[in-house]
Amino acid sequence: MSFDGTAWRSYTAGQYPGLQYDEYYVVSTGPGNVKYIGGWGPGLVVVNAANEIERVLNTSNGLQPSVQLFPFVVVGGVATDRSGIAWLTSRTPTGDTTLVKLNPGGSLDYVTGCMYELPDTSGVCKTRSPLRILADVVIDDYGTKWFTNYGRFETEGSSGLYYYNETRNLPGTRGGWGKLTKLDGLSDNQVWSLAVDRFGDVWVGSNLGISIIYSPTNPKASIAPYRPLSDQIIQDILVDPLNRKWVATKRGVFLLSQDGTNVLEHYTVENTGGRLLNDDVASIALDGKTGVVYFGTEKGLTSLSTPAVAPNRSFAELKVYPNPYEIPASAPVTVDGLVAGSSLKVFTVDGALVRAVDSPGGRVGFWDGTDGRGALVSSGVYVVVAYSEDGTEVGSAKIAVIRK
Secondary structure (H helix, E strand, O other): OEEOOOOEEOOOOOOOHHHOOOOEEEEEEEHHHEEEEEEEEEOEEEEOOOOOEEEEEOOOOOOOOOOOOOOOEEEEEEEEOOOOOEEEEEOOOOOOOOEEEEOOOOOEEEEOOOOOOOOOOOOOOOOEOOEOOOOOEEEOOOOOEEEOOOOOOOOOOOOOEEEEOOOOOOOOOEOOEEEEOHHHOOOOOOEEEEEEOOOOOEEEEEOOEEEEEOOOOOHHHOEOOOOOOOOOOOOEEEEOOOOOEEEEEOOEEEEEOOOOOOEEEEEOOOOOOOOOOOOOOOEEEEEOOOOEEEEEEOOEEEEEEOOOOOOEOOOOOOEEEOOOEEEOOOOOEEEEOOEOOOEEEEEEOOOOEEEEEEOOOOOEEEEOOEOOOOOEOOOEEEEEEEEOOOOOOEEEEEEEEEEO
């Protein structure tokens, strides 16, 4: 199903016979707003920017079956690299084709090999013995593909975190493949979720918390010694424009600081007054244009407005609202149109500094109508000035304040 902000639209096998089944469970978005929708049995559906079905991939046109003798193929995840290749995972195909490349022209290629292990005595590489499952996939800043192996629908998996890079010879890899386990410093071998943050670090969510790989070009030597949320099953990780981490668990949603050392917020059914529909949160998504975060549960979707709005590349015109601003007020003034890492200063019209304010770091910042001592300012017109992090760019706007 899709939602355009007003209405829902469904895509079913009854409407589109090429879909075969209705069991679709994972969505990835690529360049040009192309959607890749993986199914538990029917394969992969490609939906274009106009939200029309463009292509269906299954056992009839290139994907190997996940169950022998049946046209049943499970696609666990898709990620698109900088060259436009969509990398998709196929669960335990009968052949050595668990990692598939969907090229920009539409052709398919298969990454064959033994996924780090040696072949069996017959010289054949297999994904079933030992069991090696690739579920979801993310791509880091160096083109390395990282794969989950467990999840809500995947109750058995590989004995470790696999990764693959076809162009870089990373330390400890074989044939492009590498593998990390608890012996290397991972919190656990059951990998439920992955994310690449704004610094290029790889965050690995397991059933025993999070491991952070701070130098992905040498993974075995760069697993951070601390493990955030080590008592939680990490079902999803989302990195927002402020580089904070939103973490979905079976006990609510945690918002972590950039480095993961501090829990900034913990959202549950109880402390949100039921706005979060279920503490067992399966997935998280963010609309970077509005800062709205969506939480997916088996009881439905919950949304939360946040200041995590993707920053502008340069200052154009700052917008401040509400304007005029009546104080005292229950909510602060919003300053919209910031570049990354902006700082704010509020001046009187004759140039006297009223207050310096730290912004969250994204597109929006806030001012509560107080001066540097915390006292409410007098009625009048004020100038809000925003500075880029290096001070080379400046934006400004005026706001009228009415003190009641």
